[in-house]
Amino acid sequence: xxAARCNQRRPQQGSVLLRVLLFSLxxxxxxxxxxxxxxxxxxEAPVDMEIDLSALTMDDFVSLGESIFREKGTCTLCHNxxxxxxxxxxxxxxxxxxxxxQDERYQGVAANAAEYLRESMIxxxxxxxxxxxxxxxxDTESPMxxxxxxxxxxxxxxxxxxxxxxxxxxxxxVSVELPTEMPAAKAAExxxxxxxxxxxxxxxxxxxxxxxxxxxxxHSVAGSQSPVGPDLNQVGDRLDPGQIRESIIxxxxxxxxxxxxxxxxxxxxxxxxxxxxxxxxxxxxGQKAGN
Amino acid sequence: MSWPSMLLAKQRLPLLGLVVxxxxxxxxxxxxxxxxxxxxxxxxxxxxxxxxxxVETSAGFRDRLPFxxxxxxxxDYPNIGFSSRSIVWVxxxxxxxxxxFVLAVPLFVLVIEWIGVKTGDERYDDMAHExxxxxxxxxxxxxxxGGTLAFALFLLYPQFMAYMMNVFDSQxxxxxxxxxxxxxxxxxxxxxxxxxxxxxxxxxxxxxGLMLNVVGTTLLLLANAWVTxxxxxxxxxxxGVVTGGIWEIMRGPLWxxxxxxxxxxxxxxxxxxxGAYAAYKFLSATDQRARAHYDWMGYTANFIAVLxxxxxxxxxxxxxxxxxxxxxxxxxxxxxxxxxxxxxxxxVLIGTILMASNYYLWSGMSxxxxxxxxxxxIKYIAAVLVVCFLIWVTPHTLILSAAExxxxxxxxxxxxxxxxxxxxxxIAVNLMLIFTFLSFQLFRRADKEVTVAWAGFGNALMICIYxxxxxxxxFAGIYYGYFTNTVYKVGSSVxxxxxxxxxxxxxxxxxxxxxxxxxxxxxxWGKVSNRSQYALFAxxxxxxxLMALMGYVRSSVxxxxxxYTVMKDNSPDNFIPAIGHAGNMMTIVTVLFLLFVxxxxxxxxxxxxxxxxxxxxxxxxx
Amino acid sequence: MASPxxxxxxxxxxxxxxxxxxLVVCLFYGMNHVIMSMQGLPLNFDLTPVQ
Numbered sequence: 001x002x003a004a005r006c007n008q009r010r011p012q013q014g015s016v017l018l019r020v021l022l023f024s025l026x027x028x029x030x031x032x033x034x035x036x037x038x039x040x041x042x043x044e045a046p047v048d049m050e051i052d053l054s055a056l057t058m059d060d061f062v063s064l065g066e067s068i069f070r071e072k073g074t075c076t077l078c079h080n081x082x083x084x085x086x087x088x089x090x091x092x093x094x095x096x097x098x099x100x101x102q103d104e105r106y107q108g109v110a111a112n113a114a115e116y117l118r119e120s121m122i123x124x125x126x127x128x129x130x131x132x133x134x135x136x137x138x139d140t141e142s143p144m145x146x147x148x149x150x151x152x153x154x155x156x157x158x159x160x161x162x163x164x165x166x167x168x169x170x171x172x173x174v175s176v177e178l179p180t181e182m183p184a185a186k187a188a189e190x191x192x193x194x195x196x197x198x199x200x201x202x203x204x205x206x207x208x209x210x211x212x213x214x215x216x217x218x219h220s221v222a223g224s225q226s227p228v229g230p231d232l233n234q235v236g237d238r239l240d241p242g243q244i245r246e247s248i249i250x251x252x253x254x255x256x257x258x259x260x261x262x263x264x265x266x267x268x269x270x271x272x273x274x275x276x277x278x279x280x281x282x283x284x285x286g287q288k289a290g291n
Numbered sequence: 292m293s294w295p296s297m298l299l300a301k302q303r304l305p306l307l308g309l310v311v312x313x314x315x316x317x318x319x320x321x322x323x324x325x326x327x328x329x330x331x332x333x334x335x336x337x338x339x340x341x342x343x344x345x346v347e348t349s350a351g352f353r354d355r356l357p358f359x360x361x362x363x364x365x366x367d368y369p370n371i372g373f374s375s376r377s378i379v380w381v382x383x384x385x386x387x388x389x390x391x392f393v394l395a396v397p398l399f400v401l402v403i404e405w406i407g408v409k410t411g412d413e414r415y416d417d418m419a420h421e422x423x424x425x426x427x428x429x430x431x432x433x434x435x436x437g438g439t440l441a442f443a444l445f446l447l448y449p450q451f452m453a454y455m456m457n458v459f460d461s462q463x464x465x466x467x468x469x470x471x472x473x474x475x476x477x478x479x480x481x482x483x484x485x486x487x488x489x490x491x492x493x494x495x496x497x498x499x500g501l502m503l504n505v506v507g508t509t510l511l512l513l514a515n516a517w518v519t520x521x522x523x524x525x526x527x528x529x530x531g532v533v534t535g536g537i538w539e540i541m542r543g544p545l546w547x548x549x550x551x552x553x554x555x556x557x558x559x560x561x562x563x564x565x566g567a568y569a570a571y572k573f574l575s576a577t578d579q580r581a582r583a584h585y586d587w588m589g590y591t592a593n594f595i596a597v598l599x600x601x602x603x604x605x606x607x608x609x610x611x612x613x614x615x616x617x618x619x620x621x622x623x624x625x626x627x628x629x630x631x632x633x634x635x636x637x638x639v640l641i642g643t644i645l646m647a648s649n650y651y652l653w654s655g656m657s658x659x660x661x662x663x664x665x666x667x668x669i670k671y672i673a674a675v676l677v678v679c680f681l682i683w684v685t686p687h688t689l690i691l692s693a694a695e696x697x698x699x700x701x702x703x704x705x706x707x708x709x710x711x712x713x714x715x716x717x718i719a720v721n722l723m724l725i726f727t728f729l730s731f732q733l734f735r736r737a738d739k740e741v742t743v744a745w746a747g748f749g750n751a752l753m754i755c756i757y758x759x760x761x762x763x764x765x766f767a768g769i770y771y772g773y774f775t776n777t778v779y780k781v782g783s784s785v786x787x788x789x790x791x792x793x794x795x796x797x798x799x800x801x802x803x804x805x806x807x808x809x810x811x812x813x814x815x816w817g818k819v820s821n822r823s824q825y826a827l828f829a830x831x832x833x834x835x836x837l838m839a840l841m842g843y844v845r846s847s848v849x850x851x852x853x854x855y856t857v858m859k860d861n862s863p864d865n866f867i868p869a870i871g872h873a874g875n876m877m878t879i880v881t882v883l884f885l886l887f888v889x890x891x892x893x894x895x896x897x898x899x900x901x902x903x904x905x906x907x908x909x910x911x912x913x
Numbered sequence: 914m915a916s917p918x919x920x921x922x923x924x925x926x927x928x929x930x931x932x933x934x935x936l937v938v939c940l941f942y943g944m945n946h947v948i949m950s951m952q953g954l955p956l957n958f959d960l961t962p963v964q
Contacts (some may be wrong), residue, residue, distance in 0.1 A: 027643070028832060033879040150856035752936065
């Protein structure tokens with residue numbers, strides 16, 4: 001190749017390089033954009049909870065159980081309405097436990113609902129609900145991991161809390177006892193551990209309360225837009241304050257047309273303060289076409 | 292006749308022999324590697340069972356206390372003022388990109404070289420050598436990043452590395468030794484290329500290439516064992532104490548699925564990068580000869596990339612199935628939990644890859660006049676691809692509001708769940724694969740005229756297979772997907788996948804038999820548009836980004852564990868990063884890789900050019 | 914394919930297509946059954962799930 005030719009080629013090669021680079025960078029940016037347009041969710045690692053046992057009430061214990069059920073325990077990964085496992089949130093678990101104990105296929109030693117629930121968390125294979133066994137095992141093996149083992153690793157107290165939640169969520173009597181002392185391993189740790197997380201501050205006004213309980217996530221109300229639940233902007237025209245209160249406390253009693261039961265959390269009664277509930281009801285009752 | 296049909300037609304038996312030999316050698320080395328460490332680990336196993344006193348008396352080079360996985364607190368992790376995970380992320384990804392490239396290139400280079408020997412066409416030999424030239428620079432960069440990665444890991448995650456070293460023990464030394472062997476074979480293979488070019492010497496050279504690949508693949512298998520151990524540990528007890536031999540540790544439930552998946556993906560990736568090199572040379576070529584050469588090289592590389600890419604979803608399916616079998620929880624985390632969103636990004640990437648490949652095939656048809664018979668079909672293929680692509684990337688649910696995201700937390704969501712198994716998307720994906728294969732088949736038929744007597748029946752059979760397969764895929768998706776239960780819905784996706792596979796296998800078989808001795812129509816290499824070459828750049832960019840994305844998923848399913856169920860990750864980075872943050876990281880590594888690759892192309896072209904003797908020196912010479 | 918004996922083949926062409934169609938439909942029908950029963954999900958004659 002002659003020198004003249006080499007010189008002739010150089011500027012062209014430079015422009016090819018530039019164009020290729022530009023093309024590739026643009027494409028990369030498109031991918032980046034798509035990734036950034038999607039909803040951004042981080043998968044937080046579960047944090048070991050410190051519980052102040054002296055001030056623990058049964059309500060706190062039940063709500064601890066619920067948060068474990070939904071988060072750390074990862075129960076809702078399968079126990080939901082997609083048919084992967086029995087939909088525990090929809091079933092009355094005390095009643096269901098009674099039926100399971102009567103079942104002739106039951107092999108465990110539990111005598112009551114609480115024992116059955118504990119047993120099914122620690123040794124899920126003892127009773128496999130029909131249709132939910134491992135594929136090919138003819139419902140003799142359970143696909144569920146033991147919750148006291150890795151990777152879930154719930155402590156005895158946490159398992160008790162879940163049982164308390166499962167009993168309480170349908171209004172049944174809670175039979176597990178409140179924990180009185182931390183397990184030995186935990187107690188041995190230095191007392192300098194961070195203090196228990198304080199309960200969330202009660203909201204000051206209705207808007208804050210709506211935000212605190214994430215009502216705005218599903219309902220169009222107070223400026224938010226969401227198609228998941230019924231539009232509440234003119235709810236005052238449709239429902240009286242009593243009905244509104246009932247819809248919050250017992251959302252599945254009456255379900256608006258076009259929506260499914262079970263979508264709205266049924267536990268606000270045990271979470272909201274009386275004051276917060278009243279503020280929300282007053283606020284919603286005032287949402288009329290006129291204003 | 293193009294080399295793919297050569298591959299499938301005449302020389303089937305020797306090739307099969309080559310493959311068998313290659314697999315046997317890998318099996319031998321892997322087994323050998325594990326036996327070396329086996330004796331040692333067995334002693335450790337005994338030591339673990341016996342009490343601590345016996346340690347002093349037990350023989351072997353691995354006698355010590357049982358070593359459970361350390362339980363780390365946040366303050367146990369070195370803090371250098373910058374996210375440790377991000378540092379390791381970038382370095383590991385760069386190492387993986389280059390490693391994938393340098394392991395894959397010799398694989399198909401060997402096949403190309405061997406075709407050159409069989410056909411006596413020296414173009415193959417030269418092209419194979421040119422591919423190796425690029426791979427040489429990449430090899431040094433792989434080693435540099437590998438070393439940096441090891442340093443980074445020991446610096447930033449010392450206890451984790453101590454545990455891993457304890458588990459894998461002398462296996463890492465086998466790895467190091469094989470790395471030396473790899474370097475040796477690589478340099479001899481490359482530098483002896485023109486020294487041992489003909490006759491018996493060529494067979495020596497081919498054997499060197501085979502050894503290079505055997506060692507390379509074994510390296511891949513050994514390194515994969517580290518990763519699969521972290522995802523699904525085996526050969527250790529609940530506390531992480533080693534209980535089994537190294538073979539049990541390596542052969543975890545996910546080892547083979549990952550081996551297969553990475554092996555195939557590496558070839559696709561290597562082919563795509565070589566394709567980009569050819570496109571780059573094509574665009575900067577000034578004379579017709581160079582254009583023809585690089586057009587042909589780009590075509591071959593693209594062929595390799597796409598051929599390896601097509602079975603990849605099936606390998607991925609196997610991997611996912613094994614993950615579910617190992618831990619349903621892990622499977623759901625990947626497919627139905629918060630990671631589900633990234634399958635939208637994956638759809639965009641694979642869509643880009645398929646569209647680019649199709650566009651390149653259609654452009655390539657202009658090389659021969661025989662393609663006019665098929666050009667009418669292109670617009671329909673394009674239409675189907677676009678519609679399927681749109682169905683595929685449509686999120687199943689509307690974008691959630693910020694408050695709802697907060698509520699979603701770390702667990703599954705009732706709107707998000709169905710994303711994991713979506714009949715409509717399964718239909719779209721399978722149809723895209725089938726129509727891409729149709730493009731490919733038309734492209735291969737474009738320069739041939741059939742001569743066999745049963746051509747009519749062959750064509751009828753092929754058309755019927757296309758039509759029935761498409762109907763079957765749509766039927767399975769709609770009927771089982773929407774009108775039966777979940778189990779049948781999932782099961783029917785296998786039916787769809789097999790339908791697609793039947794089309795591909797039948798297509799290759801029928802064409803191979805039907806075009807035996809076909810009339811070859813003239814085609815002109817180099818007679819392709821400049822624009823088509825950009826498809827060859829889109830491919831590696833999308834592949835690179837896709838590899839980074841899938842690496843993010845594979846790593847994230849462990850959630851807050853270094854070694855799943857055995858060693859918890861308590862570092863500040865023990866959360867699964869959101870897709871946007873991860874996407875930015877992927878872009879960083881892709882752009883870095885791109886810059887390095889362009890640097891390699893530049894290095895490779897340096898040796899092509901000789902500086903002309905300046906005028907002021909020429910007097911001395913005369 | 915534009916061979917001179919196209920007239921002779923024309924008669925056969927119907928059979929050719931018929932044969933091809935039957936072959937392929939049988940292949941896919943059989944495949945559906947085999948694939949689903951391999952996964953423990955048997956199908957009825959009309960491809961509906963056996964419940």
